[in-house]
Amino acid sequence: MILLQKFGFKESRYERPQDKWLCGHLADGTPCTRGPDKNGKCKVTTVCTPRQVVAKDDKGREIKGRWECRRSTQEGGPCEAGPFPDGRCCQMLTPCEPQPSLRTKRKRAGLWATALAVGVAALVLSGGAANRYLMPGPLTSQHAGLTECSSCHAGTGPGKMDWVHKVVTSVDPKQNADLCIGCHAMGAQPFAPHTHPVDELKRLTDASRETSKGTSSLLQRISLSRPMSLPSDGAAIYCAACHKEHQGEFRNLKEVSNERCQTCHVSKFGSFATSHPQFSDYPYRRRTRIVFDHAAHLEKYFPEVAKDAAAGQAPPPACNGCHQPGFDQKYMEVKSYGAMCSNCHNKDILGTGRTTGPKGIDFLSVPGLDVNTLTEKKVDIGDWPKSSEATLTPFMRLLLAASGETAAMEMGDIDLIDLSQAEEADLAKVKALAWSIKRIFAKLEATTLETVISGGQAGSGADRQQLAVLTGAISHDVILGANREWFPNLQDDLQKHEKGEPSAAFREPDKQQEAKAGAPFDAEAWAEYGGWYRQDYTIRYRPSGHTDPFLRAWLNYAGQSFAVGPQNPVAPVYELLASQEAVGRCIRCHSIDSAETGPKQINWRPFYTDHTKNRFTSFAHKAHISAVGTKGCAACHELNAAGGDYVKSYLGGDASVHMPNFKHIDKTLCASCHTRQASWESCTLCHDYHVTESKDSSRLGKKPQASAAAK
């Protein structure tokens, strides 16, 4: 191989790779030595620039001599021909078209690329479809209808370049988040952790800290990060902290990593199977709202019904005979009363199965008094049915109290049926009671029951509706008929009593006549389908069936009256209606939640999906149907052999103290499927983040309007 390259002052030329321009002849392998100037212009015409020899004579004067060739040694040294006499080089060079060097080309490429990028950016930013191009990604399908940036980005306008304004203006994070909650209702504290009252979170946290003490390992307790700001100092967690938009149409905006959840949570753990806290009392944290003894029904009543096989009665074939998925297919709800219970339990409500006692509720009554003794002792109470053995009903007591009549409250233990041993003071009380009852009946004849109940105070629309239900739409004729039958001279007696005159019955006792009953008539049977009837000197209400509004309204009203304490005028009404053997037997199935002191919440509805609204956990039954196998629901819900105490659970008011029909579900049952590899084990699979309301407030519901009667 021939060595081409030589280095040395005379052997090789000086290379200038930093130059912007190169000689155009370089590509042919014959570049000139001088090269183009810095502007890319070829400036050579001849091989060399000859030099004139200058000598000096004896006197020191310059003498111009011959022209010498100045061709470089690398190009062969001075040529033989030498310069022309006028000093011009004899070898002319062909001018070239200088070429940019690689460095220059690279710089140009950089400029072009920059200009192209600026142009593309300008086109995109100012184009008609700027919004589409500026977006970092498509919105989720749920937000596809939001076409304006200003829908979600505070501070931007509808114009193409309005967003530029936002670059230099300050937008509070809350302003953006407020736009979210404009559509997504998140309760009263939308930016609090879990959108939940912070005080309750603190309480739960303290409780969790207490229970998890010592159960988590050191590794689990290590906290790599702290939240950006603690909610206790008034800071907030805004929507965008978790919900990342512009990630594509199918992005799950609710997706949150397990680690993010554990940033704040004091109890930290790894996998679900190994270190998630064990379930406590899951899923039966409270007793069922409807008192339904599964064990008794499955083992006793249903087999009996199956044997008896009365017309229209058949036990449910399986769990789904009574249970069905709710609207969101997540929670199992129970079917309606009509579909499940009515065949066997209608007679309890209608009273048709009742063998003793009235089938209607004693509402208004004329209590039985020892009229003979009163007459003997010259106690004037006017006309009074001698044969009445009725007692003063709680409703009567309530009406008397609401009307300002205090006589009933002063009766103590006076035996109204036998006053032979009564003292003068007691007789005076009985007299006052009798006249107050007459005044009530007279008042009811002249004014509405609603007015009497409400103490004559005008209420709101809601009050009026409530009062209408509380009166059971009683007819005026019911009152009128009772007065004509029981107190034929009511108005006359009252007028004379007011004037201090003796009543007609007192002056002419012989003329006093008991109202004669007509032909034998069974008023209770007449009211078989519900409504008002009169019997045994009592006006009674017979329930029309399940969900009877009158019974329900009075039970609600009476139950809530305990908010002011157990000693209130409505409490006896509650005791009457809420007893196990009460007409309608509502409370035999509808459980009552109550604190030791406070209102009594009657659970009219069984569990339904709305009850889960403010839970921190959720469960999807539908997704598990295929996993239960041949055991069906029993795969998870195993009947509790020690279920005999189920009904006793309802003796107290605390719903959390109970003995469930079914065994609690152990975590290992869930963990047998839910692993990292299968079926997922992310926090949000079972736990909900947004729990907008306090658990306590949701459980107790809205308090009813207080009425004057409760006073």
Place this chain on the structure above:
Amino acid sequence: MAWLNGILNKSVLINLAVASVVFALFYAWNTRYDLALRDVQYFNGWTLAACIAIMMLLTLRKRMVILPFGRVRFWLLVHYYLAILTVGAFLVHTRFKLPDSLLEWVLWSLFVLVAVSGIFGALISKYIPPKLEAHGERIMFERIPVFRNQLAIEAEALARESVKDGTASIAKLYVDVLGNFFAGPRNILAHLHSSHVPLARVLDELSSIERYLDDAGKARLVKMRELVETKDNLDFQYANAGLLRLWPFLHLPPTYALLVIAVVHVILAYAFSARIG
């Protein structure tokens, strides 16, 4: 894999380990930000921007030849290993996903182009110079056209000389094969993967006429073989050194475009930020 062993020497492995540790720290810090419900995109985005800015200092250093800012070699090493962090930060910033919109695609494509060309350039900058040293005479790239011309003239002269002697075999071979071979750069791709096939083919052609030559002709043939081998080395130097000079065309111009689009991206990010706190 011999070339890989040549690249992954002890110091490179140590530097890679350091870069990996730094990236792991960055990733841990990023995860911490993410778990703390902060807008982690700002953290990893600005980290990415800072990495790019520091890498750009290499260009600045090359332009500042007077001020004592450390050797270019040092800045080149910083450029290399920071590039690893930058690619990592980019993947974290993009959440390991492809973009969804036009502007994001432009930005993503430019970054990928810059990164891939940079990695390619780094690899060939490590791989080619030893190859050039090992393959015949090392020729300055700027002188290659001159030498090529010089060899072409000599080869033509040799062919003419053989005609005068009446042995036209070399001249005929020159007309058929060698003339084109000496006329310009040849077999670029073959030289890029160090193939000797093109040279062997030409040399075979020369060998095939040897039996028809007398002693003078054989002497010329030897001379011609030397010219061919020298020209082949020249082509080898041209192909590989040329590649070293051309890859920056895929690296630097896209970098400037990337900076422009990145600035737009930052402005948009702040304009439409949810500012979660």
